[in-house]
Amino acid sequence: MDTRSIQTNSVLTLKEIYGPGRIFNPRTSFQPLRWVQVDYDLAHLDFYTGRELVVAGDMPVLCSQAVATDVVIKLLKEAGLEMASERYVYSTAEEYREMLRKLSKRNEKIVLQYLHPPGELNEKSYWIQPDLLAYLNNKASIDQLVPEENRPFRSVIKPSEIPHQLPIVIKVASDEPAAGGDGVVICRTEEDLRYACQMFKDAESVVVEEFLPIVRNYCVQFVVTAKGEILYIGSSEQVVNERGRYMGNWFDRREVPEEVILTGRKIIERAKMLGYVGVAGFDIVITQEGHCYVLDLNFRLNSSSVVLLLRDQIEEVYGAKGMHLRSWKIQCDFDRMIRVVRQKMEKGRLIPLSIYDPKASPYRDAQGYLSGLLLGDSREDVDHLNEQLILEGIGY
Structure with a gap:
């Protein structure tokens, strides 16, 4: 067994970002939302509640029981990661709603990543007020938040x-x-x-x-801490298919243009002035002509936020030159998936970050899901590893 361990106690955690006395809730509402994962099932949305557990620190997290089973926790610990020490676990939609009601009655402050429909959660329970979250994440607001020269x-x-x-x-x-x-x-x-x-x-x-001729596509991320500090936590190169669907992120030491980072900083400074606290990720691209444009603003944790928070530790421990964040819908038996992942872990080629265990799911036909970081000496090496995983039935 590989004995390498990621020392998450030296990582910037959600507790340090959002401050004490808050509860982190990454779940979208169970009510149908028109523009969130409209082609995905409930199990997939529950899977996303496990994404930030390994960087929560002492901050309580609300999550599906299927992302925090004994099997999942054991495997993540073997990978050198620590789960959130306090978890509010639900299984069904009714359990989730009941948990929100109880937290609201206790006057708990909840850090939501996605607005919930009116009436589902008392507005006083939002730590960041819903009207601010709505404004910052509305794509029309780019005209007020992004410098004119960086708007398409x-x-x-x-x-x-x-x-x-x-x-x-x-x-x-x-x-x-x-x-x-x-x-x-x-x-x-x-x-x-x-x-x-x-x-x-x-x-x-x-x-x-x-329509822009894009040559580089970055997710540029900043944090506004509860203490009022603005921190640049890093950038990753996004993989987006021709339909505009997100397909993962590359993390390597390819230089990010200074203009990209400076543009992101201008945006987060404006958001801070409006009262925003937390993680934000901005989709910023470079065109064939070399111009820098902002395409989208996400005032929440992004898919790649966890890796950026862990990145220094991962690179120190593994020394990988190529790292690719991916998610898979598991095609093989869940137990086989665990064995394959453990084998790749032992070789220092894969770090699992979030796992959805269908055995703990309330949905009859649920499949397993896996999010992980592929490690290699180059992007080509990492791509080859992903092809191997697909052949072994991990997913697509």
């Missing part, structure tokens, strides 16, 4: 006013939560345009944005 040509219009021109990018402009590429349609063909018009026909407004 864009306009906020009614869905009925969508122009018939190609190529363009259409995004919903809403106070409702959006994530993972939902609520965004890249229109290259007439068929794409018809699909976007149908998808957004009931939205109050949409953003129509110029």
